[in-house]
Amino acid sequence: MEDKKQDVKSLEELLKAADEFRKWAVDFGNKLSKVLPDIEIPEEKEDTWEMKCPYEHGDTHYCIQPNGSVFADCWEGIESDNRYFSQGNVFPTEEAAELEAKRRNLLTRFRAFRDECNGDWKPDFTINSNKYFIEKRRGKIVVDYIWTVNSFILFGYFKNHEDAKRAIELFGDEIEELFVDCEAQ
Incomplete structure (x- = not known):
């Protein structure tokens, strides 16, 4: 009988400790949810390199046509200029x-x-x-x-x-x- 009382008492203590831990975890979660939006996580910097265009508006440059012939053009910074440049098809001379x-x-x-x-x-x-x-x-x-x-x-x-x-x-x-x-x- 004594062992049964001891087991019940141990179980009650364990349930009480578990309940206190649950309350602490809920309280911690509530506090954390309040401060998380204020924490800024720095964006990871990618290890990249971006090609810089040496041409400015009005600069003369040369491109290669699909048939292999070369033509002179004037840099305007428009989409077609940028496409030619990004494909390595713009030359200074x-x-x-x-x-x-x-x-x-x-x-x-x-x-x-x-x-x-x-x-x-x-x-x-x-x-x-x-x-x-x-x-x-x-x-x-x-x-x-x-x-x-x-x-x-x-x-x-x-x-x-x-x-x-x-x-x-x-x-x-x-x-x-x-x-x-x-x-x-």
Whole structure:
């Protein structure tokens, strides 16, 4: 009988403690709900960079048409100006625009040749096999290879050494002219 009274007393004390804790939690929640709206949470700053436009209203600049021809334009800061600029299609000089148009044309033709040579093959840098690329070394454009590191090569990778050599034969002079020895930047 004594144990039963002790158990009832312990249960009553536990219920009393639980009730006090509930009251404290409700009180704390009420206080917190009053102060939360006044707390300003700083916005997280994104680690970004925004490209700044160097052109002002009335500045002359040059753009490349879809057919590759270059035209002069006057900066007005309108949507079409901003679209051309955000796509890297606004240049300070006619020479720079013409150089870029030729580069884009060469890169397009080169990619088509490379992709035709490679077929379905894509470089896999988790596999230790040669991936061939073109570089300039000691004054000459040559074929080199890499196994496991993607160096983000401008002209991409070839599956076969012979195809990379053929690319130099077909496009080497243009690569020299447009990417190595060019003056307009």
